[in-house]
Amino acid sequence: MKKIGIIGSGIVAQALGNGFLKHNYEVMLSSRDVSKLSAWKEKGGAKAHTGSFEDAAKYGSIIVLAVKGSVAANVIDEAGPQNLQWKTVIDTTNPIAGGPPENGVLRYFTNLDESLMEQLQLRFPEIHFVKAFNSVGNAFMVDPPFPEKPTMFTCGNNDASKKQVHDILEQFGWEVADMGKATGARAIEPLCMLWCIPGMLRGEWSHAFKLVKA
Numbered sequence: 001m002k003k004i005g006i007i008g009s010g011i012v013a014q015a016l017g018n019g020f021l022k023h024n025y026e027v028m029l030s031s032r033d034v035s036k037l038s039a040w041k042e043k044g045g046a047k048a049h050t051g052s053f054e055d056a057a058k059y060g061s062i063i064v065l066a067v068k069g070s071v072a073a074n075v076i077d078e079a080g081p082q083n084l085q086w087k088t089v090i091d092t093t094n095p096i097a098g099g100p101p102e103n104g105v106l107r108y109f110t111n112l113d114e115s116l117m118e119q120l121q122l123r124f125p126e127i128h129f130v131k132a133f134n135s136v137g138n139a140f141m142v143d144p145p146f147p148e149k150p151t152m153f154t155c156g157n158n159d160a161s162k163k164q165v166h167d168i169l170e171q172f173g174w175e176v177a178d179m180g181k182a183t184g185a186r187a188i189e190p191l192c193m194l195w196c197i198p199g200m201l202r203g204e205w206s207h208a209f210k211l212v213k214a
Helices: 011-022 034-047 053-059 069-079 116-123 159-171 182-188 191-202
Strands: 003-007 026-030 048-051 062-065 088-091 128-131 151-156 175-178
Touching: 003 011, 003 053, 003 069, 011 026, 011 034, 026 034, 026 053, 034 048, 048 053, 053 069, 062 069, 062 159, 069 116, 088 159, 116 128, 116 182, 128 159, 128 182, 151 159, 151 182, 159 175
Parallel strands: 003 026, 003 062, 026 048, 062 088, 088 128, 151 175
Antiparallel strands: 128 151
């Protein structure tokens, strides 16, 4: 059984942690303050574990990076890049800046010529990052209850790691659209902006993207 190490403890980390538990994985969530995860661990049962960022990085054969984009690189440093070498890291992060949205549009600290995932891949070349789960709300990440199967857009430089992530996505109820190498994150990360606009403007948060093919 694959062990999943989740670097993070927020709502995205817990939603995905619960999803992996539901689908019979062993899961470790992580935090600088492990005590705040005691309720999650108790509810999750024997397959739910908690630890430090470093613990989770060592524990998982597959890793989920579920922290604020602004601190992602620092958190990887704290977890120990050596503990993530050659591992698949599912990158859920978005480069959301601190300023308020403009007309419902989030502000990013990157530009369209370089994504956050590219920055992480350049800084940590021995980690196999795969972008996923960044452009839908946490309530719909696992077994999304839509009339049609929604599409998750992914990208990454390592084909074997993308295959691992695609298998998980399909298990979680998603159709997968592979957008190529890490440079594809330049287009995928802004999908979070698009996903959030209906929520920001009209309080509508119950949707996902669907790629329609002829």
